Amino acid sequence: MFSARVPGVGSNRVARVLAAQRSKGRPLDDLTMSNPTQVGLSYPSGLLQSLADPAGLRYEPAPFGLPAAREAVGAYLATRGVSVSPDRVVLTASTSEAYALLFKLLCDPADVVLVPQPSYPLFEHLTRLDGVVASPYQLEYHGRWELSLDSVRRAVEPRARAVLLVNPNNPTGSFVRPAELEAVREIAVRHELALISDEVFDLYPFDDVATGSLGALVGESEALTFTLGGLSKSALLPQLKLGWILVGGPEPLVRRALDRLEFISDTYLSVATPVQCALPALLAGTRPLAAQVRDRVRSNIAKLRRLVSQFPACQVLHAEAGWYAVVQVSAVRSEEALVVELIEKDGVLTHPGYFFDFPREAFLVVSLLPEPEPFETAMTRVLARASG
Numbered sequence: 001m002f003s004a005r006v007p008g009v010g011s012n013r014v015a016r017v018l019a020a021q022r023s024k025g026r027p028l029d030d031l032t033m034s035n036p037t038q039v040g041l042s043y044p045s046g047l048l049q050s051l052a053d054p055a056g057l058r059y060e061p062a063p064f065g066l067p068a069a070r071e072a073v074g075a076y077l078a079t080r081g082v083s084v085s086p087d088r089v090v091l092t093a094s095t096s097e098a099y100a101l102l103f104k105l106l107c108d109p110a111d112v113v114l115v116p117q118p119s120y121p122l123f124e125h126l127t128r129l130d131g132v133v134a135s136p137y138q139l140e141y142h143g144r145w146e147l148s149l150d151s152v153r154r155a156v157e158p159r160a161r162a163v164l165l166v167n168p169n170n171p172t173g174s175f176v177r178p179a180e181l182e183a184v185r186e187i188a189v190r191h192e193l194a195l196i197s198d199e200v201f202d203l204y205p206f207d208d209v210a211t212g213s214l215g216a217l218v219g220e221s222e223a224l225t226f227t228l229g230g231l232s233k234s235a236l237l238p239q240l241k242l243g244w245i246l247v248g249g250p251e252p253l254v255r256r257a258l259d260r261l262e263f264i265s266d267t268y269l270s271v272a273t274p275v276q277c278a279l280p281a282l283l284a285g286t287r288p289l290a291a292q293v294r295d296r297v298r299s300n301i302a303k304l305r306r307l308v309s310q311f312p313a314c315q316v317l318h319a320e321a322g323w324y325a326v327v328q329v330s331a332v333r334s335e336e337a338l339v340v341e342l343i344e345k346d347g348v349l350t351h352p353g354y355f356f357d358f359p360r361e362a363f364l365v366v367s368l369l370p371e372p373e374p375f376e377t378a379m380t381r382v383l384a385r386a387s388g
């Protein structure tokens with residue numbers, strides 16, 4: 001009766017242990033917390049007043065979003081050094097929805113998209129729900145994460161339609177370096193593949209050094225490109241449900257892509273009018289908030305690096321940006337056994353590396369968003385347990 005796009009729904013051991021712990025009412029320090037609205041940030045008062053703008057009472061269906069909202073995205077990106085014409089900005093309800101629209105645009109059922117590994121686990125679901133096959137290429141760790149171009153070349157096949165880049169990547173915190181981007185771009189041009197660059201974490205570098213590859217595909221002249229962002233990370237407002245796709249490439253190809261994308265977006269019209277009307281105010285009003293998060297993740301990663309130096313069995317992998325840290329731990333027990341012990345004995349929740357398809361064990365992934373004190377005390381318990 002049901003489609004094979006949705007996998008059999010069951011729970012894994014970590015989820016069961018977690019549910020049991022919660023049902024006993026035991027407190028848990030959540031080092032997987034990636035919801036910015038629940039980590040003690042001070043949102044500016046009155047921030048959401050712009051949602052009550054009477055302009056939101058009028059419904060004017062616009063497949064790519066209201067012109068003023070698309071202009072607001074262009075103006076916001078200009079302040080970040082990215083130049084994009086509003087007529088190449090497509091609004092969506094989220095980055096996740098952006099992927100779904102792009103898979104519909106580019107892929108027939110069973111077509112292939114190349115995805116980085118390790119990376120964001122939702123790709124497995126997003127591709128599957130659109131009948132698309134995710135074929136991995138590797139990010140390899142050699143003291144820092146590097147994109148394996150050989151693995152990209154190996155993954156290219158006749159049914160391949162696009163290469164996904166996550167820049168900076170979740171959870172490895174690695175940027176796509178300009179030389180890597182150029183090499184992938186050449187592969188894409190040669191094999192007529194589109195490039196999708198997910199840059200949702202662009203505001204959160206650990207240092208002030210720019211990488212040079214952010215926003216680089218927006219002005220692309222040969223390959224068809226789609227650069228993704230949204231309020232969820234840029235404005236720390238995931239609940240407002242607004243993301244964007246910036247379409248790049250040679251004009252005739254962009255026109256053909258936009259015509260088809262318009263058909264898809266027009267079918268759903270999924271972005272609410274009030275959030276579009278409020279967009280300029282939201283993007284301006286949340287700037288200090290993004291700075292708060294940048295300070296928070298920078299201070300937590302620095303603290304984590306200091307803490308780990310006291311635990312020789314553990315190592316923080318080199319990372320450059322984002323909201324996560326990857327800690328390599330002793331592989332004497334499996335990641336799953338360690339994560340379960342941490343929940344049951346230490347009251348701390350972490351992600352096992354396998355959740356993100358790390359090539360081997362044992363790694364833990366932790367969020368850098370929690371407030372500094374609980375982060376430090378929970379992390380100390382994690383490192384002590386992982387060293388024991």
Ligand SMILES: Cc1ncc(COP(=O)(O)O)c(C=O)c1O
Pocket residue numbers: 034094095096097120166169170198200229230231232233238242243
């Ligand atoms: C790499 C990456 N892309 C996209 C998203 C989802 O963003 P949105 O809330 O806009 O769907 C996430 C969420 O964590 C993410 O890690």
